[in-house]
Amino acid sequence: MSKIVEGLYYTNTHEWVKVQDGFAYIGITDYAQESLGEIVFVELPEEESSLEAGEELGAIESVKAASDILSPVTGIIVEVNDELEDSPELLNEDPYENWIVKIDLESKSELHKLLNSTEYKEICE
Amino acid sequence: MYYDKLIFEISNSGRKGYSLPDFGISNYEIPKDLLRKEEAILPEVSELEAVRHYTNVSFKNFGIEKGFYPLGSCTMKYNPKINEDISSMPGFNLHPYQPISTIQGSLEIYYETQRILSELSGLHTFSLNPYAGAHGELVGLMIMQKYHQDREDFKRTKVIVPDSAHGTNPASAVVAGFESIEVKSNPDGTVNVESLKELLSDEVAGIMLTNPNTAGIFEKEICEIAELVHDAGGLLYYDGANLNPILGVVRPGDMGFDIMHINLHKTFSTPHGGGGPGSGPVGVVEHLVKYLPTPVVKKVNNEYIIEDENDTAIGQISHFYGNYGVVIKAYTYLLSIGKENFANVGKHSVLNANYIKESLKDLYLLPIKGVCKHEFVFDGLIDKSNHVTTLDVAKRLLDYDVHPPTIYFPLTVKEALMIEPTETESKVAIDSFIEVMRKVAIEAKEDPDLVKGAPYNTVVKRLDEAQAARKPIVKYRDLLT
Numbered sequence: 014m015s016k017i018v019e020g021l022y023y024t025n026t027h028e029w030v031k032v033q034d035g036f037a038y039i040g041i042t043d044y045a046q047e048s049l050g051e052i053v054f055v056e057l058p059e060e061e062s063s064l065e066a067g068e069e070l071g072a073i074e075s076v077k078a079a080s081d082i083l084s085p086v087t088g089i090i091v092e093v094n095d096e097l098e099d100s101p102e103l104l105n106e107d108p109y110e111n112w113i114v115k116i117d118l119e120s121k122s123e124l125h126k127l128l129n130s131t132e133y134k135e136i137c138e
Numbered sequence: 139m140y141y142d143k144l145i146f147e148i149s150n151s152g153r154k155g156y157s158l159p160d161f162g163i164s165n166y167e168i169p170k171d172l173l174r175k176e177e178a179i180l181p182e183v184s185e186l187e188a189v190r191h192y193t194n195v196s197f198k199n200f201g202i203e204k205g206f207y208p209l210g211s212c213t214m215k216y217n218p219k220i221n222e223d224i225s226s227m228p229g230f231n232l233h234p235y236q237p238i239s240t241i242q243g244s245l246e247i248y249y250e251t252q253r254i255l256s257e258l259s260g261l262h263t264f265s266l267n268p269y270a271g272a273h274g275e276l277v278g279l280m281i282m283q284k285y286h287q288d289r290e291d292f293k294r295t296k297v298i299v300p301d302s303a304h305g306t307n308p309a310s311a312v313v314a315g316f317e318s319i320e321v322k323s324n325p326d327g328t329v330n331v332e333s334l335k336e337l338l339s340d341e342v343a344g345i346m347l348t349n350p351n352t353a354g355i356f357e358k359e360i361c362e363i364a365e366l367v368h369d370a371g372g373l374l375y376y377d378g379a380n381l382n383p384i385l386g387v388v389r390p391g392d393m394g395f396d397i398m399h400i401n402l403h404k405t406f407s408t409p410h411g412g413g414g415p416g417s418g419p420v421g422v423v424e425h426l427v428k429y430l431p432t433p434v435v436k437k438v439n440n441e442y443i444i445e446d447e448n449d450t451a452i453g454q455i456s457h458f459y460g461n462y463g464v465v466i467k468a469y470t471y472l473l474s475i476g477k478e479n480f481a482n483v484g485k486h487s488v489l490n491a492n493y494i495k496e497s498l499k500d501l502y503l504l505p506i507k508g509v510c511k512h513e514f515v516f517d518g519l520i521d522k523s524n525h526v527t528t529l530d531v532a533k534r535l536l537d538y539d540v541h542p543p544t545i546y547f548p549l550t551v552k553e554a555l556m557i558e559p560t561e562t563e564s565k566v567a568i569d570s571f572i573e574v575m576r577k578v579a580i581e582a583k584e585d586p587d588l589v590k591g592a593p594y595n596t597v598v599k600r601l602d603e604a605q606a607a608r609k610p611i612v613k614y615r616d617l618l619t
Contacts, residue, residue, distance in 0.1 A: 051604030053604055054608075076603045076607065077546040078546060102608070
């Protein structure tokens with residue numbers, strides 16, 4: 014059973030959102046990293062670019078496949094986790110600790126459209 | 139026999155495999171900036187050493203001539219030797235600028251290949267210029283774009299691609315300047331017509347499909363799909379990757395497709411993969427013929443001519459006429475099989491696939507039941523209690539001298555194991571593959587660690603694929619450090 018952290022927002026495409034100090038941190042779930050297998054490359058977006066919810070923010074390549082990362086929220090990217098460039102395996106090791114981008118949210122109201130941990134758990138079953 | 143040397147490692151200073159006459163020119167000058175500053179590093183070996191080295195290296199290769207090669211979606215059929223014999227005849231050793239009058243025979247082959255492909259596919263005219271399948275896709279999409287632009291319909295920026303499509307489809311759409319949008323599949327892998335209806339609009343330039351699709355299932359609603367797309371003003375593109383099973387039975391042109399490419403290196407038995415090069419002819423319906431890339435080979439009053447440019451074409455997309463040598467091989471195959479036998483190619487490939495599917499479905503999970511076409515997809519082993527994955531099964535097959543099927547594709551099936559035997563295998567070969575697959579399934583149950591640790595009989599054992607992708611060593615010198 015893959016790990017699901019309480020208190021985060023989730024998407025049905027297996028991204029998570031953590032809101033901290035007014036910013037949204039985005040990563041992929043344990044279920045996502047497990048299905049992808051060993052991750053070998055993470056394509057990161059440019060800092061300061063803006064994103065719509067549902068838009069592709071980057072891509073993950075694993076030994077099995079390449080998959081898009083879709084942004085769960087709308088906003089401006091204030092920081093990307095460039096550690097992932099050299100160490101993509103961090104997403105396998107601890108997917109909830111290693112966020113991919115930090116976003117300045119356009120509106121917090123969008124978060125309510127996302128899934129909570131219980132709803133996300135049902136999707137993974 | 140184990141052999142893992144590089145030719146540099148058998149090199150001995152001063153050893154030569156050649157003997158050249160004395161250099162007779164003394165009065166010459168080469169500008170200083172063009173002279174080498176240091177000696178080139180070249181291996182120094184005798185002729186026998188060189189021959190032995192490459193013969194040993196060749197033993198490590200796996201090809202259809204060594205063993206069963208059921209790589210799904212790749213149509214790894216046998217390439218008859220007569221193709222090579224014919225294409226290496228001295229008369230085909232041509233120069234592209236030779237006078238047209240001296241190459242009438244070669245142009246006839248070119249023209250006849252175009253014509254036969256038209257007859258087999260139901261598309262009006264073909265261009266043999268594209269170099270391979272993905273190149274054909276790009277050319278086809280450029281034709282689609284030009285068609286809409288010529289009608290001054292500039293809104294059409296989207297191309298619909300099924301979620302089970304080959305990765306090249308959305309990639310080609312993007313390279314051609316379109317936005318690729320995904321249409322959902324039904325549980326049996328076919329296009330969901332309702333979701334297609336929702337996606338269609340006056341912004342859609344067209345749809346790209348394979349039929350049968352990636353799961354080996356024939357799109358029975360193709361005529362309805364064609365009508366819907368045409369009514370919305372779009373065009374239909376047929377990806378010829380899965381043309382083999384329908385050869386001589388049903389034609390893309392009759393299903394309503396407007397543009398298609400054919401992989402000569404899949405369906406028409408020319409060398410494939412590392413042994414290429416490929417060739418990806420593009421065919422179109424009559425009203426799109428004017429967009430086909432130049433140069434165009436035509437027949438006028440029993441004479442073959444080359445039209446180098448015209449105002450309506452998308453332009454030139456290859457050097458001269460594409461991979462002509464491949465065309466000769468495909469033409470040889472077309473004539474060897476003959477019109478009366480082509481329907482057997484598709485039917486036998488379908489029979490072989492279904493025979494394997496039915497013989498293994500008690501041990502491997504079959505997500506899409508029913509009759510398949512040339513290929514089908516298992517979702518790993520039925521018994522997953524020992525956590526033996528599709529990757530483990532694939533690795534274990536190497537120990538039995540079988541090339542693994544395509545794995546983890548299509549993405550719509552989690553533990554995908556995609557098998558395409560082609561029509562060129564005998565029942566004996568297919569039965570022995572089935573036996574091996576059954577053996578591996580039993581091993582997975584009784585001795586899972588054996589399968590998880592495979593392969594054992596290969597030159598290198600289980601590779602760390604993640605590490606190889608993260609920190610690849612691609613140069614001989616890097617290996618030394």
